[in-house]
Amino acid sequence: MFLPSSLNLPHLLHQAQTPAPTAPTSPALARCPSPSSPFNKANMKQVDVPTQSGAFGILPACIPTLQMLKPHVVTAHAEDGITTKYFMSSGSVTMNADFSAQLLAEEAKSLDMLDLVGVKSNLEKAHSELSGASDEAAQARIQIQTEANEAMVKVLKS
Amino acid sequence: MVAYWRQAGLSYIQYSQICANAVRDTLNTEFKANAEKASGSSVKIVKVKKELCNLTNATFSR
Numbered sequence: 138m139f140l141p142s143s144l145n146l147p148h149l150l151h152q153a154q155t156p157a158p159t160a161p162t163s164p165a166l167a168r169c170p171s172p173s174s175p176f177n178k179a180n181m182k183q184v185d186v187p188t189q190s191g192a193f194g195i196l197p198a199c200i201p202t203l204q205m206l207k208p209h210v211v212t213a214h215a216e217d218g219i220t221t222k223y224f225m226s227s228g229s230v231t232m233n234a235d236f237s238a239q240l241l242a243e244e245a246k247s248l249d250m251l252d253l254v255g256v257k258s259n260l261e262k263a264h265s266e267l268s269g270a271s272d273e274a275a276q277a278r279i280q281i282q283t284e285a286n287e288a289m290v291k292v293l294k295s
Numbered sequence: 296m297v298a299y300w301r302q303a304g305l306s307y308i309q310y311s312q313i314c315a316n317a318v319r320d321t322l323n324t325e326f327k328a329n330a331e332k333a334s335g336s337s338v339k340i341v342k343v344k345k346e347l348c349n350l351t352n353a354t355f356s357r
Binding site: 189205208224226227228243244246249250251252255256259273274276277278280281282285286289 | 298299300302303304305307310311312313314315316317318319320321322323326330333
């Protein structure tokens with residue numbers, strides 16, 4: 138019996154902090170592993186998500202889809218018009234055929250929890266490390282950090 | 296179109312971990328303690344020694 142030496146668990150499900158939007162036309166169905174989820178079983182008007190293939194807004198009766206997220210802000214428009222923004226590091230968004238949706242994020246923080254000075258200094262550090270990166274994998278890691286920090290700078294500045 | 300990180304041999308799980316660490320690093324100090332709990336840095340990974348594997352195989356094959 139061989140046990141893998143590293144546990145690459147799909148821990149998105151366990152560590153997720155998940156707002157879960159649903160369409161108003163259906164009973165709200167949401168599966169939220171995190172007890173601190175702010176939108177558990179909430180009806181939403183629209184949720185804007187940044188995905189690997191571009192940012193789009195999920196409306197009620199959106200076609201079923203499964204997308205992986207990019208680090209950027211997710212905007213949730215509630216039925217009463219209140220808009221809430223969360224910066225999500227990465228994760229997935231699933232739109233189901235019954236008009237419910239799950240948004241699973243590895244890290245989802247409201248914008249006031251992020252520190253712009255810290256982001257800028259991390260970004261500069263990443264830029265300087267890029268030239269010293271040895272192989273393609275190390276370069277890719279630094280590039281990912283750079284993109285995540287650049288997204289945070291863009292969001293916090295606006 | 297293959298993503299540059301996938302071409303470099305990284306999986307989405309690894310991409311996600313790097314992004315999440317980047318976000319955790321930039322949290323304001325009062326929220327950092329909570330984030331450390333979620334980071335998985337408190338998880339210990341133990342590699343099973345080969346002799347133990349063989350012993351287990353022998354036990355089951357009897």
